[in-house]
Amino acid sequence: MMQINVKYFAQIKSKAGKSSDTLEIDNGMTLHECIKQLGEKSDASINELLFDSSGNYLDTLVLVLNGEQVRYSDNPEMNNNDELMIMSPIAGG
Amino acid sequence: MKKLTDKERAVYEWQLDVAGFGGEEGQEKLKNASVLVSRCGGLGSVVAYELAAAGVGKLILAHGGNVKESDLNRQLLMTDDWLGKPRIESVERRLKELNPRLEIMAVNDNINEDNAKALVSEADVIVDAAPLFKERFLMNREAVAQNKVLVDCAMYELEAQITTIIPGETPCLACLYPKEPVAWKRRFPVFGAVSGTVACMGAMEAIKVISGLGEPLKNRLFSMDLRDMTFAVTNIKRNPSCKICG
Ligand SMILES: [Zn+2]
Numbered sequence: 101m102m103q104i105n106v107k108y109f110a111q112i113k114s115k116a117g118k119s120s121d122t123l124e125i126d127n128g129m130t131l132h133e134c135i136k137q138l139g140e141k142s143d144a145s146i147n148e149l150l151f152d153s154s155g156n157y158l159d160t161l162v163l164v165l166n167g168e169q170v171r172y173s174d175n176p177e178m179n180n181n182d183e184l185m186i187m188s189p190i191a192g193g
Numbered sequence: 194m195k196k197l198t199d200k201e202r203a204v205y206e207w208q209l210d211v212a213g214f215g216g217e218e219g220q221e222k223l224k225n226a227s228v229l230v231s232r233c234g235g236l237g238s239v240v241a242y243e244l245a246a247a248g249v250g251k252l253i254l255a256h257g258g259n260v261k262e263s264d265l266n267r268q269l270l271m272t273d274d275w276l277g278k279p280r281i282e283s284v285e286r287r288l289k290e291l292n293p294r295l296e297i298m299a300v301n302d303n304i305n306e307d308n309a310k311a312l313v314s315e316a317d318v319i320v321d322a323a324p325l326f327k328e329r330f331l332m333n334r335e336a337v338a339q340n341k342v343l344v345d346c347a348m349y350e351l352e353a354q355i356t357t358i359i360p361g362e363t364p365c366l367a368c369l370y371p372k373e374p375v376a377w378k379r380r381f382p383v384f385g386a387v388s389g390t391v392a393c394m395g396a397m398e399a400i401k402v403i404s405g406l407g408e409p410l411k412n413r414l415f416s417m418d419l420r421d422m423t424f425a426v427t428n429i430k431r432n433p434s435c436k437i438c439g
């Protein structure tokens with residue numbers, strides 16, 4: 101098993117009700133599997149910000165892996181103790 | 194290029210000595226520059242105020258609607274005595290009180306499909322402070338098409354973020370958000386001190402870009418959470434399949 105440290109930014113943090121979380125995933129899992137598992141773990145509270153009702157990834161979030169932006173489509177393999185920051189889109193007003 | 198007057202030399206005395214700004218030459222660049230700020234709410238009010246204070250020669254300001262009570266916790270160019278009257282008039286009045294030399298192009302409307310192209314064409318730099326992604330994507334599209342620098346500022350609750358978009362060199366807003374965000378709501382929790390913090394950074398980015406001072410926030414997304422005072426700089430990258438700049 102590997103541990104992933106997840107940080108939330110903006111609305112997804114409000115939805116999750118916490119600023120960070122840890123996720124236990126199997127060795128060799130990729131970003132896609134990691135995010136899917138995160139949505140399932142959260143009792144659907146953040147799932148609606150990650151996936152549409154058909155289960156397609158929404159692609160409206162900025163994903164940051166160990167301080168570097170990663171694109172969902174690049175689907176990198178995750179490593180133990182990775183830090184994944186999930187940033188909701190925000191605006192002005 | 195318009196030269197500085199004696200009055201301006203006196204007003205900007207303290208910033209003329211900033212290392213790397215270029216003294217009077219840097220100040221003349223600001224004087225001859227124009228910046229579009231949309232809208233002039235919690236973020237845009239403070240951006241516009243700081244740019245007016247710094248001596249940017251012309252501001253193009255777009256903000257529709259009338260002043261409401263719920264504007265007053267953060268929209269610092271709106272005042273209680275202006276409730277029910279056009280916001281843009283309050284904005285213009287307050288900026289002129291600070292800097293009567295400032296040229297203002299005041300637009301009593303928000304950025305939309307009909308005005309985006311023309312308003313962006315008036316500006317050397319754009320500061321995006323709008324609350325709706327539709328407006329933000331319009332400004333981004335026009336900034337990229339017209340090869341203008343766009344400083345993108347945003348806030349939510351006690352969090353805020355900023356990046357400086359330079360077409361062809363950095364990701365654009367559509368690179369960051371390939372699809373229009375679904376969960377964004379027009380009304381969201383925020384303190385004026387949060388929008389004001391990131392707004393000052395946005396104004397500084399515009400000043401840097403115009404004068405050549407320092408290093409703009411290129412290819413980096415600065416984010417902060419004032420709840421626990423954590424700050425992060427994330428390296429961001431262009432999306433090769435971006436529909437706007439790819
Ligand atoms: Zn782009």
